[in-house]
Amino acid sequence: MREAILDAAERSFAERGLAGVSMRGIAAEAGLRNQASLYHHFQDKQALYEAVLERGLAPLVALLAQAGDRGLAPGPENPALDRLVDYLAEHPQLSRLIQRANLDDSRLLRTTLQRILQPLYVRGLAVLSGAAGPWEPADLPHLAAGLFHLIFGYFANAPLLEVVADHDPHSPAAVARQRRFLKAAIAQLLGSAPARRVPRNGRRRF
Amino acid sequence: MREAILDAAERSFAERGLAGVSMRGIAAEAGLRNQASLYHHFQDKQALYEAVLERGLAPLVALLAQAGDRGLAPGPENPALDRLVDYLAEHPQLSRLIQRANLDDSRLLRTTLQRILQPLYVRGLAVLSGAAGPWEPADLPHLAAGLFHLIFGYFANAPLLEVVADHDPHSPAAVARQRRFLKAAIAQLLGSAPARRVPRNGRRRF
Amino acid sequence: MREAILDAAERSFAERGLAGVSMRGIAAEAGLRNQASLYHHFQDKQALYEAVLERGLAPLVALLAQAGDRGLAPGPENPALDRLVDYLAEHPQLSRLIQRANLDDSRLLRTTLQRILQPLYVRGLAVLSGAAGPWEPADLPHLAAGLFHLIFGYFANAPLLEVVADHDPHSPAAVARQRRFLKAAIAQLLGSAPARRVPRNGRRRF
Amino acid sequence: MREAILDAAERSFAERGLAGVSMRGIAAEAGLRNQASLYHHFQDKQALYEAVLERGLAPLVALLAQAGDRGLAPGPENPALDRLVDYLAEHPQLSRLIQRANLDDSRLLRTTLQRILQPLYVRGLAVLSGAAGPWEPADLPHLAAGLFHLIFGYFANAPLLEVVADHDPHSPAAVARQRRFLKAAIAQLLGSAPARRVPRNGRRRF
C-alpha cells in the first residue's frame, strides 16, 4: 500500500515534477479511491516527495558503496559503472527524478538531497583526486559535477534526444552504446582508459 | 511591458517550472496589478512559456551560428566555448530554463524545442563527426548529448553543487575555473587537447 | 457586492461562528456563484471575519461617542442606553457576533477587538468612576464588565432564554421590557435610579 | 480513559467550540493515538459534546440544589454564591463552555440544555419572585437572565477583559474582587444589600 503509493508517486514526480503532480492523480495512479488515504501514510505532498527521493536514491547509494574505493573508475575489474548504467537504463524515471529534485529544490528538499548525496560526493571526490588527466585539485568539483551530468543527463534528457536526434535512447542498442560511450568518455576524462597504450615512463597515467 | 513580462516569466519559469508558476505571480513580478494584462500580450500560459523559451534560446542560437563550422571545438582560434560559458554564467537562469523545458515537455513544448534545437543538433553533429577520439559514427549522438550535459549541467544544477560541495558555482573564480575545465574536458573528449604533454610517439593520444 | 458579502458573512458568523461557517456557504448566501469571488474582496476567511466585526461594531462606537461624557448612565436627559438597546434589538445578530468574537479570539482577532473596544472601555471607565454605589476604584473593571454582560448578554443568549423560559426575547413587548429592566438595573447598580417610588416607611426598599 | 477523553474534549470545546474542534485533536489531547477509540466511548462528536456539557454542568446543578430555596441570594447565611464563584474560578473553561453551548445551539444541544437548565431556571425564578427591588413579575425572566450574564460573563469573557483592561481576570486578587463585586451587585439588584450606609439626607442613594 505504502509501496504502491511510492511507486505511483515516483512515476508521477519523475514525469511531471513536484508542482505538476496532484495528490488526486497520485492516489488514482496508486489505485486508491481517495486522496485522503495518502495522508495516512505521508504527512503531506512534500513528505511524499522526499520519501520517493529517498527510496529512489537508495539503490544508487548502495551501488556506489559496493564499489568502494574504486568509485566509478572504469576498468576490467570494476563493474560499478556498468551496473550503474544498467540500473539507470532499467529505471528510466530515476534520472529524471533526480534531475527534477535538483531543480525543484526547496529548503526541505535541499536538506534531504544534502543528507543523501553529500557523502557520495565526498567519497567520489576522494576517488577522483587520484585520477590522472590535466586536473588540478581545484578542478575536482567541476570534474565530479561533469561526470554526474554525463552519466545522469543521458537518461534525464532522453526525450530531448529523441526529438532532435530521432534516436530512441532507451532501446537496448542505444543503452549498450551509451554504456560503451560513457566508459570511453570517463576513461578519456580520468586518464584511465583501458591500457590501450603504455605511458612512456611506465608509470600509470593516474 | 512585453519585455518586462518576459523577464519576470523567465525568472519564474527557470526557478519553479511551468507548473510551479502562476500567472498571478508572473504579473506581480512584472509589476502588473492584474493578471488579465498578461493575456493582452500572450494568448495563454503555454504561449508565454514558449515565448520565454524562444527569447531565451535565441542568443545561444546566434552564438552557435557565429561559430560556424568550428562549433564549440576548443582551440586558440575559436572563442565560441568561452563565449558560451560567459553567457551562461551571466544568465544563470538560462541553463535551468532549458533543463526545465527538457523535463516539462508537453506536446507543444516538444514542438518548440524541436524547431529551435534540431538545427543546432544537426550542425553540431557535423562538427563532431570530424573529431578525433575513439568515437564511431554511432557514438556521435551520445557524444553530442554528453557535451550538452557537460556544458549546461554545471549552471543548471548549480544549487546542488552548492549544497554538496560547499562551492559557489557562480563566483567569478568558479566560473573561470569551469571555463578552463570545460575546455580541457572537451579537448580530452574530442581529442583536440592542446598538446600539454607529448605522447611518446607523436601519435595523438586518442 | 462587497457589502452583500459582508451582510451574508455577518449573518453566518453571528449564527455559527468563525469555524462553523464555510466560505462556500457565505458565497452562496451572498448570491455569488463561486467562492473564489470572496477572495477578490477579502484576503481570507480571517480577514473577512475581521471586516465583519469592524463594520458591525462601528455603529456602537458611534453611538457611544455621541453619548459623550454621560456614557450609558440612565436618566431622562440621556437617550444613549435606549438607543443602544434599540439598536441591539434591531440587529439581533450583533450581540451574538460580539459574543462569538470574544470566544473565538485568535491572535489577529484579539488585535482587532483591542483596537476597537479598548477606547470604549477607557471612556466607559471614566464615566463609571463618577458613579455612586458601593464601588471602590478597584471594582470598576468588574463593574464595567458586568454592565457589558448585562446589556449584551440578553440578545446574545436569546435562544437560551427562549428555551428555558418560554419567552420570545425579540418580541416588541420583551424588548420594551428589557429596556426598562436594563435602565432600572443600571440605575440600581450605579446609584442613579430615577426616583420612582419613595420607600414609604423606612423599610428596606426591596 | 473515558474521563480523560471528556477532560480533553472539555478543554477543547471550551476553547474553540464544537465546530472548531476535530475528533483527531481531541484524541491527541487525550493521549490516544487514534481517533477511532473515541467512537468506542461516544457515539459521535455531538454525543461527546453533550456528555461534556452534562458532566460540566452537573456540579453547578448540585451546587444550586444544595442552596435550596435561598438560591444565590447573597447574605451571611448563604454561601452559594461564594461557592459558585469559587467553582467557576477554579474551572475557568466552564463558563466558556456554557457560553459556547448557548451560541452553538443545534437542535440536539437545545434539548440537552433545556433538560439541564430549565429546572434551574424555574427554581431560580421562584427565588427571585420573592426579591425586593423595583421588579414586577414580568421583569423576572429579564432579571434571571441578567444575573446569569453577570455571573458567568466574567469568566466567559475573561480574555476580552484581559485585552481591553489590562487586567488578569484569573488572578486570586481579581477573583476575590469579583466575588465581592458580584455579591454587592446582586445585593443592589435584589434589594438584599447589607445596609451598609444610610442615605444621609433622605435623598435616594444615587
Next chain:
DNA sequence: GATGAATGAGGATTCATTCAT
C-alpha cells in the same frame, strides 16, 4: 479497549481564464 487503514465529503484557497470597462 485500542489501533491502523480506508474513504466520501467537504474544508479553505488558488488556478487560468474571460469580460466589461
Next chain:
DNA sequence: AATGAATGAATCCTCATTCAT
C-alpha cells in the same frame, strides 16, 4: 493597454466516521 470583477475547476488537505484486527 491595463484593471477590477467574476467564475468554474482544481489545488492541498482535513473532516467525521467506519471496519477489520
